Amino acid sequence: ITGLELGADDYVIKPFSPKELEARIRCVLRRVEKVGSAGIPNSGVIHIGSIKIDTNKRQVYKGNERIRLTGMEFSLLELLVGRSGKPFSRSEILQEVWGFTPAHHVDTRVVDVHVSRLRAKLEDDPSNPELILTERGMGYFFRRILESEED
Numbered sequence: 001i002t003g004l005e006l007g008a009d010d011y012v013i014k015p016f017s018p019k020e021l022e023a024r025i026r027c028v029l030r031r032v033e034k035v036g037s038a039g040i041p042n043s044g045v046i047h048i049g050s051i052k053i054d055t056n057k058r059q060v061y062k063g064n065e066r067i068r069l070t071g072m073e074f075s076l077l078e079l080l081v082g083r084s085g086k087p088f089s090r091s092e093i094l095q096e097v098w099g100f101t102p103a104h105h106v107d108t109r110v111v112d113v114h115v116s117r118l119r120a121k122l123e124d125d126p127s128n129p130e131l132i133l134t135e136r137g138m139g140y141f142f143r144r145i146l147e148s149e150e151d
Contacts (some may be wrong), residue, residue, distance in 0.1 A: 084142040087141040115140050
């Protein structure tokens with residue numbers, strides 16, 4: 001659990017089959033390809049108010065202060081920013097960021113936890129978010145980014 005909270009994308013318990021390992025690697029590569037082509041500006045740097053997101057270095061700044069994000073938090077932010085204005089359901093986020101399709105009984109609340117952590121790190125007032133928003137019945141989305149806000 002500690003490894004996942006520190007940014008690991010996955011965890012495999014021994015013994016595992018080589019086929020399982022290959023499948024997990026394919027999921028990560030598929031996720032990286034999707035997020036990498038998600039409409040991020042060519043420079044890889046996006047400015048939204050006091051927030052600076054450098055997708056090439058996978059770093060985020062609020063003002064001059066670097067904000068430490070886990071790998072999963074950054075991938076989630078990159079997905080939402082890359083398609084700003086488009087709401088994603090919890091299931092879609094699990095598929096796009098974590099790389100798997102949840103079964104009917106899988107708890108998708110892990111997405112809520114990651115969104116809450118992102119809001120706590122990025123928003124001036126996490127209880128009244130202005131960047132990562134919720135559209136009731138639809139999902140989470142990053143507010144639409146104006147062209148003047150991108151580099």
